[in-house]
Amino acid sequence: GGLPGGDGWVSLYLADTAPLLMPEPAEITLTPAHQAVLDALGGGGALFFRTLSDRVNRETTTTDADLVTAVWDLVWAGHLTNDTLAPLRAALGSGRPTHRSKTTRRGRPVLPSRTGPPTVAGRWWPLPERETKTTLRSHALAEALLERYGIVIRGAVAAERAPGGFSAVYRVLRAFEESGRCRRGYFVEGLGAAQFALPGAVDRLRALRPTATADDLSALWETPGPGRSPENRALVLAAADPANPYGAALPWPGRDEEVASGHKPGRKAGALVVLVEGRLALYVERGGRTLLTWDDGPEVLRPAVDALALAVREGVLGKLTVERADGESINDSPLAAALESAGFHPTPRGLRLRS
Template identity: 50%
Template sequence: MPPEVLARFLPAWHGIGAESSSIDRLADVVFQLQGLALPASVIERDVLSARVRDYRPRLLDELVSMGEVVWAGRGSLGQQDGRVALIHGRLREQLARRPSFFPELYTAAGGGDTDAVLDALWDLVWAGEVTNDTFAPLRAIGGGRSRRPTRPGRPRLPRLTHPRAVGRWSLTADLRAAPPAPTERLHALAGVLLQRHGVLTREAVLAEGTPGGFAGVYPVLRAMEEAGRIRRGYFIEGLGASQFALPGAVDRLRGLREPDGRIVALAATDPANPYGIVIPWLESAGRPARAAGAYVVLESGELKLFLERGGRSLLTFGSVDVGHLAALATAAGAVGKVELLKVDGASIHDSGLQPALREAGFKSSPRGMVLLA
């Protein structure tokens, strides 16, 4: 089957546009995404909201506070963003000590500059060593630091209720079970990858930065195939012979052989978007990338639009109509104001897309076209 079939399959496999809005649906979504490092800025705004209808932050907070979900940092992306992985499981009973609120941590650090202590805490967060019992601090990091003005000659009191400091903090090591045996760990990893991708390829494994790469999980996948638990085959053309899939995924993949006309807008970093990982980016006048804040629009699995991070440049692939632009406007509008200046490397004023953009909700501006949230 051609790669476009995989691009039709993945949004369906991930339940993009699902009708359910329950906390159970969110728990299922986290189970499928667990362990995958995603930019904190897109997890709720783009990834979870695409899978849970009318997503509300309190749902994730509830799962975190119950111990059903733990989040852990996977590296900083500048001062206002970073990669975060969600981990699913009942882990709270394994706590060896009581979690601490920030005032306790501040006192233990000897007081002083509140921001310095908070920055030190977040260094540990991005290193994956510290987590919190709410997702609220991650929502606050995009606002940057906030220092209250003080009157001359009057000492500034420590601000211990900064949005980045709320909730109870814990060491992630205290929330995890004892490390499993290597074989057990590889079997669990293979299961997680199969649940996430449905059809697992070498490219998908490498893109996740899996320790040991594809060679590390290959023996386990082969053993699972020999046991009849998964299937091996050349399901997608051009992706090599080492493709493994869950039986249900193969049936679903075959059911999507024909174009379905479905238009889907996704964050470029969403695992339901295969472009830039499993499927190479198509030739264009720009340089599309899987960056936080960038978006793609697919129709029947074919790439139609790419909006770069910041929303100033749009790349088109083949014929584009109002339906594609409307889907893009709905997704990108969640970020806030989008001011589009270029289309395919040229000024938007020289583009024939202006009428369709207006119909999709964009307004003319002196420099280009603007979409307001």
């Protein structure tokens, strides 16, 4: 679904399970342009933007700008998809924050390009019809949650915004338990009694007990990717990423009164978290100007900041300028030294690092 500021929620599905797992399309007011796009794509197949425009304009006169808006309205509503992520990157990259006024430039009229704007590159086609049988959809969702989380609890289901919430999934998980497809138990303390897990996840969780060896613990980590190195075990994630347990399966950790500020962490679009050995170390507000910390020890701050800097250098985050940390100027924060050692440079606005 779409969000203010040219942003939105994006979900990825495998083709064979998409009809079972995709939510129903959001309700929007269909204009003639919306309906013309749906009619043009209703015959099956995928169309490039210019071909789509030609078909739409057989029935009605629509400018490229209006057609682009109609296409993205249908995308965010869950009606259309594309065969590449290029238009998504272009659309998000051209997003405008809601508090910034839009300026109008006068000049020569823009003529239609041969292929269309970058925000509608690639081929477009309608998403498949959703499965209408509730039982099949519930079973598919329960299986997907078990495979995704290993241990399914109420908070994880809530973070997924699953239709019907945890109560709808609970009945299916209980049936899975009775048939031996999953286990129910009090696997993680403090997360409630209604916990369902795959047998392999339970075995892996047991390896995290204090009796586990260092080799056992290191085997639990996946191959390092962007924003993560094998030396520091730090990971940079979007705050709303299902892989981030905080604010969903786990509550946000409390912060010392001395460093508490008006800013609060949340699973917000555009915000980031940095985890060190699975524990929350940094929270980066949308835009990167404000950071929150949970530990000022160098053994935690250094790997967290290094992972954040690595994500910037690899182009995952783009330019990052930190102005405040824990409610105070970044220049007065213990975090400043760690940021500078990671390559951030002082500027009049704060500490900056470019990709």
